[in-house]
Amino acid sequence: MTRKGTFNFRLFVADQTQNSVQAEANLTAFCRQYLPDRHHIEVVDVLREPKRALDDGIFMTPTLVVLAPAPIRRIVGTLSQTLTILQTLKLDNQAA
Amino acid sequence: MKLASRALAEMPVKARTGITGFDDITAGGLPRGRSTLLLGGPGSGKTIFAVQFLVHGAQHEKEPGIFVAFEESPRQIVRNMAGFGWQLEPLLRKKLFFMDAQLKPEIIQSGSFDLSGMLAALAVKARQMGARRIVFDALDIVLALLPDAASQRREVYRLHEWLVEHEFTGLITAKDGGDEATAPGLKQFGFMQFMLDCAVILNHRVDHGVSQRNLRVQKYRGSSFSEDESPFVIGSGGLDVAIARTLGRADAAVSLERVSSGVERLDTMLGGGYYRGASILITGYPGTAKTTLGGAFAEAACKRGERTVYVSFDSDGAEMMRNLTSVGIHLGRFAKSGMLRVISARTISGSAETLLVRIKALAREHKARCLVIDPVSTLARAGNELTAHGVAERLIDWAKADGITLVCTSLIDERANHVNDGIPLHVSTLADTWINLNYLLQAGERNRAMSIIKSRGTAHSNQVRELILSKSGVTLADIYTAGGEVLMGTLRWEKESAQRVADEVAEVGGQLQRVTLDAEEAVLEVRVRSLQKELMAKQVERRLLDRTTETREDELSRGRKRMRELRGADIAVPEAK
Numbered sequence: 123m124t125r126k127g128t129f130n131f132r133l134f135v136a137d138q139t140q141n142s143v144q145a146e147a148n149l150t151a152f153c154r155q156y157l158p159d160r161h162h163i164e165v166v167d168v169l170r171e172p173k174r175a176l177d178d179g180i181f182m183t184p185t186l187v188v189l190a191p192a193p194i195r196r197i198v199g200t201l202s203q204t205l206t207i208l209q210t211l212k213l214d215n216q217a218a
Numbered sequence: 219m220k221l222a223s224r225a226l227a228e229m230p231v232k233a234r235t236g237i238t239g240f241d242d243i244t245a246g247g248l249p250r251g252r253s254t255l256l257l258g259g260p261g262s263g264k265t266i267f268a269v270q271f272l273v274h275g276a277q278h279e280k281e282p283g284i285f286v287a288f289e290e291s292p293r294q295i296v297r298n299m300a301g302f303g304w305q306l307e308p309l310l311r312k313k314l315f316f317m318d319a320q321l322k323p324e325i326i327q328s329g330s331f332d333l334s335g336m337l338a339a340l341a342v343k344a345r346q347m348g349a350r351r352i353v354f355d356a357l358d359i360v361l362a363l364l365p366d367a368a369s370q371r372r373e374v375y376r377l378h379e380w381l382v383e384h385e386f387t388g389l390i391t392a393k394d395g396g397d398e399a400t401a402p403g404l405k406q407f408g409f410m411q412f413m414l415d416c417a418v419i420l421n422h423r424v425d426h427g428v429s430q431r432n433l434r435v436q437k438y439r440g441s442s443f444s445e446d447e448s449p450f451v452i453g454s455g456g457l458d459v460a461i462a463r464t465l466g467r468a469d470a471a472v473s474l475e476r477v478s479s480g481v482e483r484l485d486t487m488l489g490g491g492y493y494r495g496a497s498i499l500i501t502g503y504p505g506t507a508k509t510t511l512g513g514a515f516a517e518a519a520c521k522r523g524e525r526t527v528y529v530s531f532d533s534d535g536a537e538m539m540r541n542l543t544s545v546g547i548h549l550g551r552f553a554k555s556g557m558l559r560v561i562s563a564r565t566i567s568g569s570a571e572t573l574l575v576r577i578k579a580l581a582r583e584h585k586a587r588c589l590v591i592d593p594v595s596t597l598a599r600a601g602n603e604l605t606a607h608g609v610a611e612r613l614i615d616w617a618k619a620d621g622i623t624l625v626c627t628s629l630i631d632e633r634a635n636h637v638n639d640g641i642p643l644h645v646s647t648l649a650d651t652w653i654n655l656n657y658l659l660q661a662g663e664r665n666r667a668m669s670i671i672k673s674r675g676t677a678h679s680n681q682v683r684e685l686i687l688s689k690s691g692v693t694l695a696d697i698y699t700a701g702g703e704v705l706m707g708t709l710r711w712e713k714e715s716a717q718r719v720a721d722e723v724a725e726v727g728g729q730l731q732r733v734t735l736d737a738e739e740a741v742l743e744v745r746v747r748s749l750q751k752e753l754m755a756k757q758v759e760r761r762l763l764d765r766t767t768e769t770r771e772d773e774l775s776r777g778r779k780r781m782r783e784l785r786g787a788d789i790a791v792p793e794a795k
Contacts, residue, residue, distance in 0.1 A: 136332065136334030136335060136338065139334060141331055141332050142334075144329070148329075168335040168338040168339065169338050172338035172339050173339075173342055175335045175336075175338055176343060179319075180336070180339065181333065181336035181360075182331040182332065182333060182335055183332055183333070184331060184335075185335060195324065196322070196324070196326065197325075197327070198325055198326070198327045198331050198363075199327050199328040199329035200328065200329030200330050200331070201328050202328060202329035202330075203328045206328045
């Protein structure tokens with residue numbers, strides 16, 4: 123199921139709140155482990171750029187938007203469950 | 219924005235909701251610049267309450283609002299609210315914004331999260347449109363995703379802080395069992411009730427198949443409020459909360475004007491009729507002419523040119539009018555001219571509250587000055603026993619406040635215990651005038667008796683009258699009391715005619731006696747005259763007799779002397795023997 127190509131992530135965070143900091147750390151660690159050199163992460167702070175949260179319909183922080191590969195998916199939360207993320211990204215066969 | 223820049227202190231402390239009755243209960247509305255929790259089960263009217271609150275703010279208070287929809291799509295909500303005639307469309311451009319915050323099913327959750335993103339986005343939108351009111355509809359859906367109670371509490375706190383910081387008047391709705399689920403543990407998000415400034419609970423239950431809605435303000439920091447459950451209905455204009463007697467409403471115009479009851483002698487008994495704006499209760503068993511009295515009142519009102527509404531629960535309106543024609547009450551022409559509005563409410567079902575709201579709406583629409591409800595006891599139909607009394611109370615209250623003269627008939631249930639006079643609603647204590655109709659079974663007849671049990675502020679007759687229905691109308695007749703018994707109907711008629719005959723006999727007898735005496739007098743007079751005549755005759759006779767005797771004696775003595783002379787006898791001749 124693995125596909126070559128870059129994973130394009132946009133992570134909406136709320137400043138340095140505990141959940142947001144955790145999510146950013148989890149995402150970075152995840153990418154390092156499973157998607158080395160195959161990812162791009164954009165971090166958007168909704169407190170600084172609330173307009174973008176409004177436009178993207180972000181209501182909960184942190185929210186990870188998987189922009190590519192299609193389809194667009196959203197994962198809400200601290201991204202603490204690695205298995206869930208792998209399943210969402212269809213990378214679960216790699217996890218084993 | 220104009221309002222945003224104004225200092226909070228200058229603003230009224232409360233934000234009016236525009237919900238009939240609710241602003242009265244809370245003495246002004248929701249706490250301004252604070253957060254309110256609205257709890258209720260599914261279908262209890264939370265969303266309607268919330269939208270009405272925003273619409274009123276946008277339309278009448280110059281307070282634009284934002285509706286954050288977690289559960290339904292904004293388009294669905296707007297469509298659902300179309301029935302209330304609030305005209306949302308023009309507001310949607312600038313004054314009312316629906317934010318679609320539905321949790322899409324494709325959203326995947328991993329770990330804890332918070333609502334900062336939404337609040338940040340909201341702040342931008344609110345600034346753009348100068349919003350002052352914010353509704354979070356169905357917050358429970360979001361909270362349910364949070365992993366633990368601590369996170370839930372944290373998010374509610376965050377929301378609350380954010381609202382307070384921005385001086386928004388916030389309304390958070392959440393599903394809850396309402397008051398039914400008072401046991402601890404059943405309330406999922408009970409902590410919210412402690413955290414927020416004001417909590418309102420909407421209850422919805424079904425009694426005997428009749429839906430009953432109630433609203434209760436559970437807490438309201440820094441304000442007094444009515445603590446009782448208040449029934450409400452979802453009417454054509456949104457929520458309509460029934461308020462019990464509001465303090466300070468005693469200023470309803472009190473009138474000294476009298477209005478006719480439609481029955482002339484009843485007016486006399488009441489010292490001139492009912493008071494304008496009074497509430498009159500007519501009670502009686504089935505068939506005691508309650509409807510007739512109601513109809514007579516309606517007819518009299520229409521004749522005076524007063525717009526009248528007649529609510530008939532028992533029979534069809536047309537039928538009722540036809541039946542009244544038989545006793546000389548003609549409502550048809552007034553119904554045709556539009557002066558009278560007859561409503562057949564026999565088929566209207568629903569809670570007593572619903573009926574009251576409909577009656578109120580109809581009366582307002584018709585601009586009624588007089589209202590007849592026949593019978594008001596219908597309100598206490600199955601399923602409404604508990605609420606009916608309150609409804610009747612508010613009915614009277616409302617009629618008084620609006621200066622409407624209200625005539626209610628009430629059926630006395632023959633099977634009911636008579637401890638409370640058998641009147642199911644206990645309206646009797648509230649009504650200003652209470653007329654009771656009864657049957658008197660006597661000598662094989664059933665006759666209608668009418669008495670005024672009470673009439674506040676008017677001298678009224680203490681007499682029982684017989685109510686007579688005839689083709690020419692309704693009349694009252696005095697009743698006879700004889701030997702401690704009241705006589706009515708034929709017995710009264712008999713008594714009346716017997717009296718008449720006796721009077722005549724006495725009169726004739728007197729005349730006869732006078733004539734007899736006259737005759738006797740005449741006879742005596744005649745006799746006196748004839749006796750006098752007789753007397754005179756006797757006297758004459760007597761005189762005649764006297765004279766005759768004298769003459770004879772003279773003759774005799776003269777004769778003897780002559781003889782002696784002729785005989786030439788001696789002078790000294792002795793007397794012959």
